[in-house]
Amino acid sequence: MGEFSGDDNWFKGVNVGALSDSARRAILEKIRDKLGFNEAAKTLGVAKSSLYRYVSGQRRVPDEVVARALRHLSRAEFEEIVRGEEKLRALGLVTGDGVPDYSAVLELLALATRDEYIKNAILRFTVENFREDLKKMLGISYAGVKLEWSEGFENFLMERKKRTKVRDPETIKYYRNLFRKHLEGRELSEQLIEWVARHPNGWLRNIFRHYIQYLYFRRRISGETMAWIMEVVPSRSYKLRVKAYRIDLDQFRKTMDYLRSRHELYYLYYLLMYYSGIRLEHVVKLVGAWSPDEEVHVEMLDDYSPRLVCFKSFCRYYMGLRESNKLCEWVYFPRDLLPLLEKHGGTKRDRSKVSDYARKHNLLRPKYLRKLNWRVLEKTVNKESAAKFIQSRLGEIGEISKAVYSDLLSDADYWYPRVMEVLRRGLEDIDYLKTVLKRGVPKPATA
Structure with missing residues (x-):
């Protein structure tokens, strides 16, 4: 059986005789494009007229010419040209009659036990192509199971769920409304599972997956059923995408001018987000529950503080929000925002109203205010851990002991005045x- 070894002799594993005429011509065209027509003919040891006839399809490319050409292609270039079953034939994984090399296939399947990517690929392929057979093998059954939001499910989300627990009241409220609108009272069925899997709202898929885990926790469905459904219904973040956010600074300037003259409360929200980098939901909580004189226990310092x-x-204001995956520890902002905070402290708003406005x-x-703040932090703070601490990105810092926390707090206090001045001047x-x-x-101009 031929195989790619990953070294310069990868081509030795290719069965040239299994390559089609079109693949042979494509390989020669690739060599011609890389080396130029004259150099390609010289390298392949053929006359220029012969090379022309090979590439144009007037003559079949001989095996020995293809073999010489492969020496000048990388493995990646070969795989761009030869795909699908033809590639498997060339590698000896499939015979000319279309019969696979069973021992090789089984060896590849065995890799799934130690390769997460192959395992997930096999599971996805099995679900998509052999769903009914899989269900029969596993004995999957969920007849008579109805979906109902209950106090038990809510407690499961907040206390019993594995990994990240859902404790933010706003998130629980949103999940409850979403569940009751789309899922309440419906019977668990393959049609419902497929409908949820295709639903564009990722949060609906998330709450459905949470409920499936709850059903397993209550022994209403088997582990096999849960595993199958969790594979079929993707989570909200099932695809990893790198997003390049473009921040329109001219729109930022117009936004701040507009809010300054027309909506003082929202202007305060935007200022706090701009100067601190906290999320909208946290700034709404900060203003709504403003209590500057309150003494609180700072867990990581194991001490009390205003x-x-x-x-x-x-100034910095302690929020200490750690019960969800959206943390908010200390909120940094200029001291001259205190009059606005005192004026609007205690004013409550639904964060969705701000976004709608x-x-x-x-x-x-x-x-975009959090993203803008982070970009300024990156340009201003030379110590990454301090920048992350200012934005409460504690999960990205790693394990934090009491001593490390104290150092991070001191570093943040040291760097923030510099960040604040850059942000102030930028405003x-x-x-x-x-x-x-x-x-x-x-850099400041020198005299």
Whole structure:
């Protein structure tokens, strides 16, 4: 059986005789494009007229010419040309009669026990192509199971669920409304499972997956049934995409000017997000539950502290939100925002109203403030862990002991005044902010 070895002699595993005429011509065309027509003919040891006839299809490319050509292709280039069953034939994994090399196939399947990618690929292929056979083998059954939101399910989300528990009241409320709108009272069936799997709302898929785990926890379905459904219904983040967010700084400037003159509360929200990098949901909580004089226990310091701690030019306010995957520890902001906070402290708003207002008036969406703040942090703070601490990205820092936490807090207190001044100047001069994001913080001019 031929195989790619990963070294410079990979081509020795190719059965040239199994390659079709079109693949042979494509290989020669690739050599011609890489080396040029004259050099390709010389390298392959054929006359230029012969090379022309081979490439144009007037004559079949001999095996020995193809073999010489393969020496000048990389494995990746070969795989771009030869695909599917023809590739398997060339590698000796399938015979000319279309019969697979069973021992080789079984060896590949055995790799699934130690290769996560192959295992997931096999599972997806099995679900998509042999679903009924799989169900019969596993004895999957869920007849008579009805979906009902209950206190038990809510407790499961908050306390019993494995991995990340769902404890944020707003998230629970959203899940409950979504569940009752789409799933309440429906019977678990293959049709429902497929409908949820295709649903565009990833949060609906998430809450459905949580409920399936709850049904298994209550022994209403078997482990095999749960595993099958979890494979069929993708989670909200089942595809990894790298998103390049473009922040329109001119729209940011217009947004801040608009809010400053028309909506002071939302202007305060945007200022806090801009200066601290916290999420909209957290800034709404901060203002709504504003209690600067309250003494709180800071878990990682194992000590008590006022919620509001102020220095000469800036303050930090302790939120200590760690019960969901969206953490918010300390919120940093300029000290001169205190009058606005005192004025609007205790004012409660639904965060969706803020987003709706931004959309209605064509303002920069709230989520971009956190991204803008992070880009300024990257350009200003030379210590990555301090930048992450300022934005409460604690999960990205690693294990944090009491000593490490104290150091991070001190580092953040040291760096934040510099960050704040860059942000303040950027708020006043949008061209300066554009320069910072493009080239970094400009060095002060020397006399």
